[in-house]
Amino acid sequence: MSCFIFDIDGTLIDSAPVYLPALKQVLHDYGYTPTPEQIQTAFGMTGWEGLTLCGVPEEKFQQVMNSWEQEAYRHLDRVLIYDGILDTLHALRQAGHKMGIVTSRNRSQYENGFVPLGLSGLFDVAICSDDVAAPKPAPDSIFTLLERVGGTVDDTVFLGDSPYDMQCAYAAGIKSALALWGCHDSSLQADYRLTHPRELLDLLK
Helix, strand or coil, rough: EEEEEEEEEEEEEECCHHHHHHHHHHHHCCCCCCHHHHHHHCCCHHHHHHHHHHHCHHHHHHHHHHHHHHHHHCHHHHHHEECCCHHHHHHHHHCEEEEECCCCCHHHHHHHHCHHCCCCHHEEEEEHHHCCCCCCCCCCCCCCHHHHHHCCCHHEEEEEEHHHHHHHHHHHCEEEEECCCCCCCCCCCCCEEECHHHHHHHHHH
């Protein structure tokens, strides 16, 4: 492989301990009572899809979303980079490989909730949910990224932790790698199943 694409949450960073309690608190404050399973599932979707799943009506989306983001951003210092991620990213960068991000975060959430963590400079490009007409699990984000970095489907792998990541890779015709360190369903189908980020280096061409 010569092009490596990464999801963010549950793959590069352990953000669930910050974002899930924030979502639960905000939904409670607004009077919504989704199940724990709905909250967990919502975290892997775009914000709008997640709020819909949790019972938030469309006219309340922006208000609830803003409150969720504000609550989460107050605790960004608690978001952890997974062990081995930095070393792996630096190794890929030093070897000259193409590297990008495909995320369900919108551009504002990416800029305010990920860029401050200091990882974004290691990637050639990041494709957010509002950069394409159809975000994950549709393949549009992958195709847009490959066009921008000059990658090909034959030499690309997408590392993620959710069903949407695996479905996105499959739809785009690229290899999928499941990040078992952040995955909540180890039964997901993937071309590669990784227990530690450094195992990604075994796929180098």
